[in-house]
Amino acid sequence: LVSILTLVYQANHPPVYAVAYDPATQMFRKFGESADDQRVPGLLMLRIEGGLTFANAANVQEKMQALAIATQPPPQVVVLELSAVPDIEYTALLMLIEGERKQRERGVSLWLAGLNPGVARAIARSSLGATLGPGRTFFNLKMARDTFLGSSPSPARVAGVESPEE
Numbered sequence: 001l002v003s004i005l006t007l008v009y010q011a012n013h014p015p016v017y018a019v020a021y022d023p024a025t026q027m028f029r030k031f032g033e034s035a036d037d038q039r040v041p042g043l044l045m046l047r048i049e050g051g052l053t054f055a056n057a058a059n060v061q062e063k064m065q066a067l068a069i070a071t072q073p074p075p076q077v078v079v080l081e082l083s084a085v086p087d088i089e090y091t092a093l094l095m096l097i098e099g100e101r102k103q104r105e106r107g108v109s110l111w112l113a114g115l116n117p118g119v120a121r122a123i124a125r126s127s128l129g130a131t132l133g134p135g136r137t138f139f140n141l142k143m144a145r146d147t148f149l150g151s152s153p154s155p156a157r158v159a160g161v162e163s164p165e166e
Contacts, residue, residue: 014050016063018071019081021145028081028141043148044068044075045113045141049084054091061095068108075108079144083114088122097128113138 019028020037028045031037039045046064050056068075088096100110112132115123123129123137138144 014048014052014056014060016046016048016060016067018067019045019047019141021141040145040148041073042076043079043145044071044077045079045081045145047081047084051087051089052085052092052096053089057089057092057095060092061099064099077109077111077148078103079111079113079138079141079148081113081141082119083116083140085119086116088119093122093126093128096123097126097131100128100131109136111136111138111144113141113144 018031018039020031020033020039021028022034022036023038024036028047029037030047031039044067046067048060052060064078064080068078103110110132112123115137120137123132138147
């Protein structure tokens with residue numbers, strides 16, 4: 001019984017966390033795990049782990065909002081890294097569409113990265129696919145980060161990269 005309740009809880013509360021870049025390993029990981037982690041001001045990268053369903057969409061949305069509010073300076077772009085999302089249910093997709101619209105009205109651009117084939121198909125068939133187009137969907141976080149930085153970042157932008165200690 002405890003195992004079943006644990007599974008239900010985990011399905012309804014998937015992990016959502018900010019991601020940072022570690023230049024030493026050239027990997028992205030949970031922000032704050034190392035003093036070497038780097039975040040780019042104006043860019044918030046979030047990773048979601050687990051399927052997105054009607055049952056957990058509100059929890060995921062609350063976690064994303066809390067992370068965006070806590071980010072200083074406020075993000076201009078929020079990238080959702082979805083490689084650990086095996087599927088997205090219709091109600092969760094509708095909430096993502098509405099969330100993108102609200103962010104756009106606030107001047108924040110939503111980008112997606114690392115989509116699994118099933119999730120990519122669902123998004124492409126929805127109005128979100130047309131809204132994002134190929135310019136806001138990326139194969140991985142590195143491509144999204146490089147695009148935000150302008151692929152050949154100027155020294156001023158590189159100097160603006162912050163570590164967890166700042």
